Amino acid sequence: MLSVTPNTAGVVTLPKGLVGAGFAPVADESRAINGTVGDITAVDPRMTARNVNVYYGDKLAINDVSLDIGKNEVIAMIGPSGCGKSTFLRCLNRMNDTIDICRVEGEIKLDEQNIYDSSLDVVPLRAQVGMVFQKPNPFPKSIYDNVAYGPRIHGLTSSKSELDDIVEESLLKAGLWDEVKDRLAETGTGLSGGQQQRLCIARTIAVAPEVILMDEPCSALDPIATARVEELIDELREQFTIAIVTHSMQQAARVSQRTAYFHLGQLVEVGKTDDIFTNPRHGLTEDYITGRFG
Amino acid sequence: MTNTLLILILLGLMALAYHLGVRRSQKLVGGPGGVRGLHSLPSYYGFFTALWCGLPALIMLLLWVSLQGSVIRDLIVSDLPEAVRNLPEARLGLVINDIQNLAQGNIVSGEVSPEMAQAAEHYKSLLRTSYAASFVVILSLAIAGLSLGWRLISPQFRARNRVESVLKWLLIGCSTIAIFTTLGIVLSVLFESIRFFGQIPITEFLFGLEWSPQMAIREDQVGSSGAFGVIPLFVGTLLIALIAMLVAVPIGLMSAIYLSEYAGSHFRAYAKPLLEILAGIPTVVYGFFAALTVAPFIRDNGELLGLDVSSESALAAGLVMGIMIIPFISSLSDDVINAVPQTMRDASLGIGATHSETVKKVILPAALPGIVGGILLAVSRAIGETMIVVMAAGLSANLTVNPLQSVTTVTVQIVTLLVGDQEFDSPKTLAAFALGLLLFLVTLILNVVALRVVRKYREAYE
Secondary structure, eight states: OOOOOOOTTSOOOOOTTTTTTTTOOOSSGGGOOOSOBSOOOOSSEEEEEEEEEEEETTEEEEEEEEEEEETTOEEEEEOSTTSSHHHHHHHTTTGGGGSTTEEEEEEEEETTEETTOTTSOHHHHHHHEEEEOSSOOOOSSBHHHHHHHHHHHTTOOSSHHHHHHHHHHHHHHTTOHHHHTTOTTSBGGGSOHHHHHHHHHHHHHTTOOSEEEEESTTTTSOHHHHHHHHHHHHHHTTTSEEEEEOSOHHHHHHHOSEEEEEETTEEEEEEEHHHHHHSOOSHHHHHHHTTSOO | OHHHHHHHHHHHHHHHHHHHHHHHHHHHTTSGGGGGGSSSOHHHHHHHHHHHHHHHHHHHHHHHHHHHHHHHHHHHHHHSOHHHHTSOHHHHHHHHHHHHHHHHTOOOSSOOOHHHHHHHHHHHHHHHHHHHHHHHHHHHHHHHHHHHHHHHOOTTOOHHHHHHHHHHHHHHHHHHHHHHHHHHHHHHHHHHHHHHHHHSOHHHHHHOSOEEOOOOSSTTOOSOOOEEOOHHHHHHHHHHHHHHHHHHHHHHHHHHHIIIIISOHHHHHHHHHHHHHHHHSOHHHHHHHIIIIIHHHHHHHHHHTTOOOOSSOHHHHHHHHHHHHHHHHHHHHHHHHHHSOHHHHHHHHHHTOOHHHHIIIIIHHHHHHHHHHHHHHHHHHHHHOOHHHHHHTOSOOOOOOOTTSOOOOHHHHHHHHHSSSOOTTSHHHHHHHHHHHHHHHHHHHHHHHHHHHHHHHHGGGO
């Protein structure tokens, strides 16, 4: 798992695999990375990333990655720890801005608008590209206030009843409504882990984003809660574009339509999920999905 | 001096005992290679022997030193002439004192009678005997302990457990020292207060509106009414504390928010220690800053505005006290804000909240209980603060809430009541203990509330 979340003191934990590892060429010819194998484009792209490099200080964390994220599809990003998949995901809504030493080069567009353009305000971008985090992180507020947080700060509603509707609708979409409708005033941190994560998803979709980024959303959940969230991801595909980073190849196979395999900061192979898992074209991808390392 | 020598010899013996214990334990299992055959590491056998050597001897020394004085005194008294022995206790004490002074070659009050000279000689010889006896008894005890400890060593012997249980008792002893000291102080204040309330009714003390503690020493003395109403003092204390908090809370809290949320790591690395230097300035320095700079400044500016400002005002003392408390609040709040998990910030920013919305709507509400706890601790500090108010707030117990007037506080009155030579049975002096008790209770309640609030906050994320 690539962890780039700054801890409380603002110190950045660099991904271990990158520090000092370098990008040494692999001896075996079929394991060498010469650009990305497979089709990086999507039929109906929502976000397009071209030639993205990300640096933490002097260290290159993402090396020349280009990838489309298509409308109404789930794209899974897999790869061993420290491969840059989380870093790439966090570039897509500029969450990396919160890390001082992080620098992004290249071009990432949301609906033909370059999100790293200096004229673009990051606040509406993050409302359009929402994010669900690895660990469920509900605010220590009531369930209602958790979901209403986004609509309130963006001024999406003009009356209490409108806000009630948004909260109900979001909780319904997140599949949590039946479980919490009688206790909306209770605090969100009192829910179980799986419920908390679905609450966080409800909170994200309450501001009606176009794209939802999920950074290992099930890694802190038990198998039953995981199955519930995976089901939910599949339902949400109808309305949203979803990019998910996951450590579990089974999960990638279950929820995604396209899969991208990252290795040491480079995008090795991308393609239809079925093709990647049944017929990988690159040696490294094959090694990873057959469990030879990772 | 001789006791110092004795202690040094004991320490030397203990070192020797340690060495002997280590050697014996190793020898029993056939040299350093056989350590695995021992229950404990050799050093534990060393410590065990050293403890057997040192502890009983040191306890004996302590007993000896504490009992020696009274035993020698009784022996001296029993040898004095009948007439002297039957003197009242206080006079007898003076005679004994003279004898001791004579023995040590100090100045003696009055004539030296032959009996006294003889008694002084007797005293000196007793003291010498006592020292010699203590030397012999304690050293033989140490050697006996050493040999006993040394004999007890065997490969199966659990020396580590014994040594650690001794250490545990040492730790228990240290922690009880603090507890018993606190208890002793509280009880002594409590008993003196009860004496005070025997002379002044507690209702008059708690609800009286006038404070004028001067008691008439002679019947015909004028202007000494002796009124012990604590209300003006508490109003003054709370007024100054309120002004201090009005200064310290906004400035401290906002600087904490800036330092923890907005400041770059470079700025923070310099600014935070600098802010904490404020906490290192002695309060007496703040005191003369308040009395010599701030109070005249306020008075002069008040006059420009046509206000009647007294030269020692609650405002001056409160302002300076507020500045003193700033680092207290900013440092505590900074810690609490930093303790809010990064995931909270990520969640809020990830939805598209701005930085300031995140601070206002997520971080501050989450940190609020901790901040409130910090503020309550700061309030109890402000109420107990003495030096600034002594120098800047004045002594007259006005019952007023006008910050431009001179007021006085509980702590200031305790200081003035006890400064100088005082009789310790008049209500005037005893009032200081009653005030101290009241102050203790108020700050205790504030601290308990503050700690509860802080603890409740700790549970929020776990």
